[in-house]
Amino acid sequence: MVKNSKKEDEIREDIRDIRNRIDKIMGDTHNISRILTLGDREIIKKDLSELVANSPKRAEVLVLTKDYIDREELCKKINTDGRNLNTFLNPFLEKGYMSDTKSGRKKLYKRSEIVDLIGFERIPEFAKLIKEWEASKSEP
Numbered sequence: 465m466v467k468n469s470k471k472e473d474e475i476r477e478d479i480r481d482i483r484n485r486i487d488k489i490m491g492d493t494h495n496i497s498r499i500l501t502l503g504d505r506e507i508i509k510k511d512l513s514e515l516v517a518n519s520p521k522r523a524e525v526l527v528l529t530k531d532y533i534d535r536e537e538l539c540k541k542i543n544t545d546g547r548n549l550n551t552f553l554n555p556f557l558e559k560g561y562m563s564d565t566k567s568g569r570k571k572l573y574k575r576s577e578i579v580d581l582i583g584f585e586r587i588p589e590f591a592k593l594i595k596e597w598e599a600s601k602s603e604p
Contacts, residue, residue, distance in 0.1 A: 526590075
C-alpha cells in the first residue's frame with residue numbers, strides 16, 4: 465500500500481511538472497504572437513478597414529465582442545435579425561479576428577486579442593464609425 469501512495473505522489477508530481485511546462489510554452493507562444501502582431505499593426509489595421517468597410521454595425525460588432533457575447537444579445541444590441549447576423553460576423557470569423565465557442569446551447573463570440581493589441585477603438589476611422597453607431601441607437 466505504501467508503494468502505491470509513493471507511486472501516486474510521483475505521478476501527481478509529474479503531472480504538475482507537465483502542466484507547468486505547458487503553461488510556460490503557452491506564455492512564450494503568446495508573447496511571440498504579441499510581438500508579431502505589433503510588428504504587423506499596419507497590415508492588420510488595413511485588413512480590418514477592408515472588413516469593416518465603413519459599416520458602423522460591423523465596427524460595433526467588434527466593440528461588443530470584447531468579452532464573450534451570445535448571438536441573441538448581439539442581435540439585440542446591433543438591432544438586427546438573427547438571420548442577418550452572419551453578414552456581420554463571418555468576415556471576422558473567416559480571417560481569425562473573432563472566434564466562436566459553444567456554452568451549453570448558446571453560441572458565444574469574442575474578438576481576437578489582435579484587435580485589442582492594435583487599439584481598435586482608438587484608431588480614428590473606427591472611433592468615428594463607433595460614434596455613428598452609438599448616435600443611431602439614440603435616435604427615435
